[in-house]
Every structure is written in structure tokens, then in C-alpha cells.
Amino acid sequence: MHVPDGYLDAATTAGTAAVAAAGVALALRGARRELDERTAPMAGLTAAFVFAVQMMNFPVAYGTSGHLIGGALTAVLVGPWTAALCMTVVLMVQALVFADGGLTALGTNVGLMGLVAVGVGYGAFRLLRALLPATRTGLLAAAGVGAFLSVPAAALVFVGLFGLGGVADVSVASVAAAMGGVHLLIGLGEAAISVAVLGAVLAVRPDLVRGARHLQRATALAPRPESAGRPVAPNTVAPVSAPTSAPVDAR
Amino acid sequence: MGAGHGTGGGGISAMYVPGHSPVHRLEPHTKLVAVLAFALVVVLTPVHAGWAPAAYVGFLLLLLGVAALARIRPGRIVRGLVVEVPFVLFAALLPFVSRGPRVEVLGLSLSENGLAAGGSILAKATLSVLAATLLAATTDPRALLRGLDRLRLPSVLVQILTFMIRYADVVGGELARMKVARESRGFRARRVGALKVLGPAAGSLFIRSYERGERVHLAMLSRGYTGRLPTGPVAVVGGRSWAAALSLPLAAGAVLAAGSLLG
Secondary structure: OOOOOOOEOHHHHHHHHHHHHHHHHHHHHHHHHHHHHHHHHHHHHHHHHHHHHOOOOEEEEOOEEEOOOOHHHHHHHHOHHHHHHHHHHHHHHHHHHOOOOOOOOHHHHHHHHHHHHHHHHHHHHHHHHHHOOOOHHHHHHHHHHHHHHHHHHHHHHHHHHHHHHEOOOEOHHHHHHHHHHHHHHHHHHHHHHHHHHHHHHHHHOHHHOHHHHHHOOOOOOOOOOOOOOOOOOOOOOOOOOOOOOOOOOOO | OOOOOOOOOOOHHHHOOOOOOHHHHOOHHHHHHHHHHHHHHHHHOOOOOOOHHHHHHHHHHHHHHHHHHHOOOHHHHHHHHHHHHHHHHHHHHHHHHEOOOEEEEOOEEEEHHHHHHHHHHHHHHHHHHHHHHHHHHHOOHHHHHHHHHHOOOOHHHHHHHHHHHHHHHHHHHHHHHHHHHHHHOOOOOOOHHHHHHHHHHHHHHHHHHHHHHHHHHHHHHHOOOOOOOOOOOOOOOOHHHHHHHHHHHHHHHHHHHHHHHHO
């Protein structure tokens, strides 16, 4: 869904570029909070992952296949600011090196896929995460809905921009219906792939999923059950009258 | 980690065609400005002017001139156009869905307005893709990064781009090896059920990329990284080299001006 040059008029292009620049500036500050001084290597490698996984083809149905866009999934994995930066960087490389997406439309594309898709996807995820039970299933459902909504949201914002500054005189309603319909389907694929990938990461390295931090309880160091004959360790000050098998609180 | 170099044809370095032409030798930041300005001129061409098609031909001739000067083979440029295919479809729909006066073409009722808009979208997108393809074919990705740095892109963003470009082929190579491994075990991605295999594959790719990022960061810290990448001495770029680079957008601007004055 890369917007090429010449789709939107100059004023709309300049407007979206200004919004995108402001958003990226905010994301640069926010990512420093998420990744501290590791920002550059970690965001760079995550962007390389997004770039690679966008080339992976997933079978969808009836012989068609689709690929991940990855805005919402990346936001759940590494946090929204870093995700916005990663999407920006991927779009820049696609525009500059692969001529995919217009050069003057780079701001529009960053705005749509870096800011709108990540923002809507992560916003919906956070909202549902608060409402759903704090379990693995609840988390996956929230991420799936976020990924699903991120795609039609970006498409509808594009339709809005096309209505404002498109070069063709078409009825916005019909474009919205067509784009919305197609992107609802794409969103379903996006949700399925995002949930599959997220589930896999949660199973292996749940600590790497930033959006699942609330699932991890700080595991207290529990003492071994004491055997009957062993004396109580001197630092656990137990009253003499208490039986030695009394449970010792984990501190 | 010797693998990952030269695997797969879609790698980032595959777009660059090494050479020593005058276009290759231009400083990258002047080229970036030139291509961006050219794209801007193309976008600013009015859609509904009668002379617009003539201007598009003029722009195309300018780009072909640059391609000839850079000794980029036509096949290379045409391959760059593949990314455009989805937009050809969108542009082809416009004459059917646009409003306004209709014309009969081959028995189909088409919108005049939509024909002009569809045609101009196609022409503008094609010209811009051609310009970007020429930029990528004559500029090494690392030189592009130097150019972006000189154009005052925020340093952190340039660094993220640097790491991404450095490791995109490595991560892509890992993905390609996982695919070879899957398929040599008889896996064929045919139905939605394949997600059970492909999801974990992408997940482990994320874990590997993330862990590689941590290792790279630690390795760089131990080599004295302080949050900035040292850059070499910056070459002084004289007026002549700017003039050479900007001759493309200036010529395009002249075409545009001539069109609006004469047309």
C-alpha cells in the first residue's frame, strides 16, 4: 500500500510530510525511553527483521498469499515508538533503494504506515489489554484485533487524504467502500500472521515481548522446603517455640 | 556468520550497479537533492493541462539521457518498474469510477476526467520510479547514508538506517536458509494451516534479530561506541558538482516552464 508520487497534490503531500516529520521526531525521543542507549542497533536490527519478514509469503486462502505489514506486531514486540521508527526506516529504504513508494510521497507513507497503522494498532491493543483478562489468550486476542484494525485504519486515512488532495474526481464514498473492503480482508491476514508470530515468541522468549510485561510476575526466590533435621538458618529469625517446618516467608 | 552474503537476488546491495560514470561520481547528497527536486517538478505538473503529455515525454527523455550517461542498461531500468504494478491497476480503474463528462472509447463509457487523472498518475509514478531506480543504480547504499547524513537527517535515524542496511541481507539470508531447511523437509505452504509452521519461523527470526542486536551493541560498546558513529573527513563540494547534479531538475523545471508558457 505504498503511495507513489503524483497521487496527491502538492499541498496534501507537504502537509503529510510535516506531520510525519513531527511524528518521527517524537518517536526518536520516545524510542530512547524504550531502548535507552541501545536505540540505534536494536531499532536497526528490528527494522531489518520487519524488512525481511515483509518478503515472507504466507498462504491465505484459495491459492492466494499475503505478507505481513508488521506495524502493530512490531509495536507489541518492541514498543510503539521503536516500531514507528522501524517502519519509517523500512519505508525510507524501500523508497530510496527499491523505488517502492514515491520520493515526495515518503512523508505520506511514513504517516500512514509508520504513524497511523502503528498508532491505531497499538492503541487498540492497549485498550483491549486493559479490558481482557491478563492471560496469554487475552494478550493474543488484543494484539490480533490491533493488527486487524491497523490495516483498514491506514487505508481509510489514505482515502481521506485522496478526498482532500487527490488528483482524480471520484466519489470518496465509493473509493472508501472499495479500499475499506479490500483492506478488511488484508487486515484479517495481518491479524492471523501477527498472532501466529507473537504466540511463537511468547512461547520461547516471553521476556522479549514488551506488550506482555504485565504477564510476567516477579518470581520471588522461594527457599527450599526444609528437611526435619536441619537447623534453622541463623538469618531467618524464627521464634524458638515455632516448629522448624514453619513456612519461611520469601523476602 | 559467513553466510548471508550474496544469498538471494533481492538483497539491498543488488540494486547498485558499480561503475565510474560521471553520474556515479557525483557526491551522494547532491544526487539525493537532485532526484527529490526532479520528483517534485514531476508532481507539480498540472494534471489537466493539454501540454502535460508532452512534458511527461520531455521528463522521460531527460531520464533516459541520464541513464545513457550512467551506462545503465535498459533492462535494469525496466526491472525497476515492477514495483509499480499495483498502481497500474488502480490507475486503470479511475476512468470507470470518476465523475464528470463521459466519452465513448471502444464502446465503453469512460470519464474524461478519470482518463486524464489515470494517465497522469501512471506517468508521474513511472517517472518518479525511474528517477529513484537511477539513483539506486548509481549510488552505493552506504554512500546514500553518507548523503543523508550530510543533508542533516537526525543522527540517530541515520544510525538506525546504517544498522538496518548492514544487517538486512544477513537477516534476509537467515530467512532464506530457514526456507531451504523447511522445504528440504517436504514443507509446502499451501493452506492457512501452514501458519503453524511459518509463524514460529518468523518468531524465531525476530528473536535471532533481537539477540543479534544486543550482541552488536555490546561489541560496539567494547570498541568505544558512545552513541555516535565516527564519520570520515567530509569532502568539499564545489559549485560545479552541485551544478552538474542539479542540471536534471533544472532541465525538468525548464520543460515545465516552457509548457505553461507556450501551452
